[in-house]
Amino acid sequence: MLKIALLVALCAVCTAQSMKVTGSHTADMDFLHKQKKIYELLLYVRQNDLIDAEFYNVGRNFNLESNIDMFQDKSAVQKFVWGYKQGILLSRNAIFSPFNSEQLQEMQALFELFTSAKDFQTFYKTASWARVYLNSGLFTTAFTVAVLYRNDCKYMRLPPIYEIYPNLFYASDVIQEAQNIKMARGVTGAPGVENAETYMIYANYTGAYMPRVNGEYKLDYFMEDVGLNAFYYYFRQVFPFWLSSKQSGIPPEIRGQFYYFVHKQLLARYNLERLSNDLGEIKDFDWYKPIHPGYYSTLTYSNGISIPQRNRYSSIPYYKYKHLKEINRLESRIMDAIDSGYFVDIQGKHVDIYTPKGLGMLANMIEGNVDSGNRRFYGMYDSLARDILGFSAEQTNRNKIIPSALQSYCTNMRDPAFYMLYKRIMTSFFRYKENQHSYTQSELQFPGVRIESVNVDKLTTFFDNCDTLVNSAVSVENLNRGVSFRLKARRLCLNYQPFNYRFTINSDKETKAVLRIFLGPAFDDITQTALYLTKYYKYFVEMDKFVVSLRPGSNNIDRHSTDSFMTMQDMTPSDIFIEKLKKAIGGSEPFMYSEREFGFVNRLSLPKGKPEGMPYKMFFFLSQHDESNVNAYEFPMFGKIMFDGKSLGFPLDRPVFGWNYTVPNMFMKDVNIYSVLDKEMKY
DSSP states (O other): OHHHHHHHHHHTBOOEEESEEOOEEEOOHHHHHHHHHHHHTTTTTTOSOOTTSHHHHHHHTOOTGGGGGGBSOHHHHHHHHHHHHHTOSOOTTSOOOTTSHHHHHHHHHHHHHHHHBSSHHHHHHHHHHHHHHSOHHHHHHHHHHHHHHOGGGTTOOOOOHHHHOGGGTSOHHHHHHHHHHHHHHOOOSOSSGGGOOEEEEEOOOGGGGSOTTOGGGGGHHHHTOHHHHHHHHHHHHHSOTTSOHHHHOSOHHHHHHHHHHHHHHHHHHHHHHHHHTTOOSOOOOOTTSOBSSOBOOOOBOTTSOBOOOBOTTBOOOGGGHHHHHHHHHHHHHHHHHHHHTEEEOTTSOEEEOSSTTHHHHHHHHHHTOTTOSOHHHHOOHHHHHHHHHHTOOOOSOTTSOOOOGGGOTTTGGGSHHHHHHHHHHHHHHHHHHHTSOOOOHHHHOOTTEEEEEEEEOOEEEEEEEEEEEOGGGSOOSOHHHHTSSEEEEEEEEEEEOOOEEEEEEEESSOEEEEEEEEEEEOOTTOOSHHHHHHHHGGGOEEEEEEEEEEOSEEEEEEEEGGGOTTEEOOOOOHHHHHHHHHHHHTTSSOOEEESOOOOEEGGGSSOOOBTTOEEEEEEEEEEEOOGGGOEEEEETTTEEEEEOSSOTTTTTTSOOOGGGGOOTTEEEEEEEEEEEOSSOOOO
């Protein structure tokens, strides 16, 4: 080890440490059995007749009232049992949406049951009972969040949401074909995944069914990417608007900052993809004028009802008019708070928002989550806007509602209106940032440190085959048979050739630094780096952030694109995961689990580009790493993440004053992204 350390010092090659803190562990038998129980509860979740499943017998034989002493909150049990006996809970065949207030109350009541259980066995029995008797969407939502936040379920994995509800990720013709295969061929494989036969269904994107005049659907491969939509779903499950920071253990300002930052990243990333497809900026919209992009849905809910559509250039439906005055009031109040510098809390006091916690407070107010400083006055802008733009029909019977694509976290990114809405929301955040002072040179410079050069490998993207298990699209005779065969949907998805960054950094001292990497658009109207950032800073995506150790002299740093703390590979398919779990329980091999389960889809690290090369710009920035100012927070699924005292997206999170961005610890590089079309999407 000493020789290795000396060699590293002599070569002046510094190490890079990610800004995420992750750990890998070997599961013991207790963890394995818990994991198996948790995982199986979400397999074929629409079926409550899987009589061979462990949860089936457990759930049918469990009585909530008889076990009330096993819950911390006995009144929560009594209220839920009363509602169940009265028959007023959501029917099994209804469509669940957290944006319906009545359904949300029921789901929260169930969540309280799950979190109130004193031990894992009581939790499992309660979940098994709910799995058998309650609405599947209601159960899935409450159960997922409970698993994320119960200490005795820490690091437990869940089946990917696109495997639980494939109908929300694949068109109805794929679901129909899956059912045809099941009807015609049944299950021929012997029990056990390794001996199972695989049936492959070839799937299209929505663009296959759309007239080419609808240019938005050039981006269907991005908007409908299974991994991207799953990322958004889990992001909103980790930070559900109805869960308070006291319940989650995550500071309210942190949950607010994440709401802002994730949406800013997604919007910037979407804009980069638009450039690759020769589409202009996202259009602004007016509540009182026709909405330009339409939404053509090829999806159905689990009960067979189609997701509502919206024609191009459609005006807001008349039955949504009653919400327009309210949305205008909320927008006015939010903008007043931003420009005045304070919001009015529930007690009527003025609270300054231009503080270190101010961005998080503003974000909580805009989302309208339970940590909002005054939800009575500032409302729930996010959900109200979704309701209006989604064009869903008004329905008083909660068992008959048909949520729009915008009212489901699994599907909302498929609707072009999603990006229009969040562009509008980001306008408020950008106004807030504009009211703050620009970073000065003294805040940006890193004395004695200079980025001499950056070399980046050729950037190449391509379309690759992506397979998804869609077994849950069909009904099975029993759970054992259900896991013994494979129904897969295959379609082309964007991917990229992993690449390396090679940095040469000169330092006059031994120090630690944080190196940030951004990707942004390339326009030829401005050639000077500082002026370019002044105009286009908000369009850059943060691709990576990591700690480097610098030594005096020249430092050579290598960083691989797959090392990014922002991204992760796709979730492990259920068939592979279950097989690993079985082997571990049987003692034939160890089962490893990680503190970090999910992140932004690594496949989508780069926009598509063009065959002849599409120009983009990369921006690199080094800042001093002050370990005394670092805080680490652990998020369910996303693992431990360190905050280095800088704003998320720093230094491109505020308007840029060009002259200040001429410091030697920053570097701008022109790059080209090449798309290799060896597998081209054919509609």
